[in-house]
Amino acid sequence: MSKLFRAVIMGPPGSGKGTISERIAHSFGLKHISSGDFVRENISANTEAGVLAKTYIKKGLLVPDHVMTRLLLPRLEEMTKYSWLLDGFPRTLAQADALNSICDLDVVINLNIPLETLKERLRHRWTHPSSGRVYNMYFNPPRIQGLDDITGEQLIQQEDDRPEALVARLRHYKDIAKPVIDLYKAKSILYTFSDTETDRIWPNISTLLSTKIPIGQSDARCASTH
Numbered sequence: 239m240s241k242l243f244r245a246v247i248m249g250p251p252g253s254g255k256g257t258i259s260e261r262i263a264h265s266f267g268l269k270h271i272s273s274g275d276f277v278r279e280n281i282s283a284n285t286e287a288g289v290l291a292k293t294y295i296k297k298g299l300l301v302p303d304h305v306m307t308r309l310l311l312p313r314l315e316e317m318t319k320y321s322w323l324l325d326g327f328p329r330t331l332a333q334a335d336a337l338n339s340i341c342d343l344d345v346v347i348n349l350n351i352p353l354e355t356l357k358e359r360l361r362h363r364w365t366h367p368s369s370g371r372v373y374n375m376y377f378n379p380p381r382i383q384g385l386d387d388i389t390g391e392q393l394i395q396q397e398d399d400r401p402e403a404l405v406a407r408l409r410h411y412k413d414i415a416k417p418v419i420d421l422y423k424a425k426s427i428l429y430t431f432s433d434t435e436t437d438r439i440w441p442n443i444s445t446l447l448s449t450k451i452p453i454g455q456s457d458a459r460c461a462s463t464h
């Protein structure tokens with residue numbers, strides 16, 4: 239059997255992780271695992287970890303490492319037959335070490351987007367709370383203003399997407415992401431993309447992945463479920 243492909247996508251809030259992950263899943267047939275979506279699914283299903291995670295998210299905090307790894311690692315271990323892309327995990331060095339103990343990553347995509355661009359994007363980001371689907375009033379607007387395309391339910395603007403909250407969020411992201419980025423740099427698997435537009439970054443990511451993903455890996459069974 240040919241080797242499976244394991245990738246992580248990192249970047250600050252609003253950097254386009256979700257948007258680019260969807261494109262990668264669609265174009266290369268990788269399973270897209272979003273930690274945020276997975277946490278929300280666990281909250282909806284009232285699992286033990288989901289109930290615990292909710293208490294932190296409600297306060298605007300990150301879910302503690304041991305809860306996240308207990309949620310995510312078994313899920314990854316179930317996916318040994320698939321090539322996958324992880325979005326939103328790892329966020330901390332402890333999470334990166336835990337991931338490292340169960341698999342070898344091939345590529346880490348690191349999105350480096352200017353602060354002003356992030357602020358502007360998040361100001362116009364609308365979210366469907368139960369699924370985590372995101373829209374942007376200009377970049378990818380919903381078909382009907384204010385409503386989710388799939389369910390027709392109301393979209394909301396998340397409190398922490400407001401520009402005032404973003405600066406603190408971004409500082410926090412930088413602090414905790416730096417050791418993770420340094421780790422992947424030292425392993426020579428970090429690929430950083432800097433631009434203000436997803437559409438300009440995408441061709442470069444696509445070219446990189448075309449050279450890295452073994453032929454025959456694109457498999458309809460692996461396509462994103464989102």
Ligand SMILES: Nc1ncnc2c1ncn2[C@@H]1O[C@H](COP(=O)(O)OP(=O)(O)OP(=O)(O)O)[C@@H](O)[C@H]1O
Pocket residue numbers: 249250251252253255256273274275277294295298299300301302306326327328329330333370
């Ligand atoms: N790897 C993780 N470690 C800790 N908490 C996490 C992790 N992934 C998700 N969470 C929790 O779930 C929440 C939702 O995650 P999600 O990635 O959807 O949104 P977010 O934090 O608004 O990020 P972004 O704006 O970058 O998409 C986070 O705010 C955090 O509380």
Ligand SMILES: Nc1nc2c(ncn2[C@H]2C[C@H](O)[C@@H](COP(=O)(O)OP(=O)(O)O)O2)c(=O)[nH]1
Pocket residue numbers: 249250251252253254255256257258359360362363364372373374375376377378434435436437
């Ligand atoms: N104007 C503009 N908006 C963009 C671009 N790429 C993504 N967006 C939008 C989609 C979302 O509403 C918001 C943040 O993107 P996202 O994919 O949710 O980012 P992330 O928080 O998962 O990293 O920005 C882009 O290139 N231009």
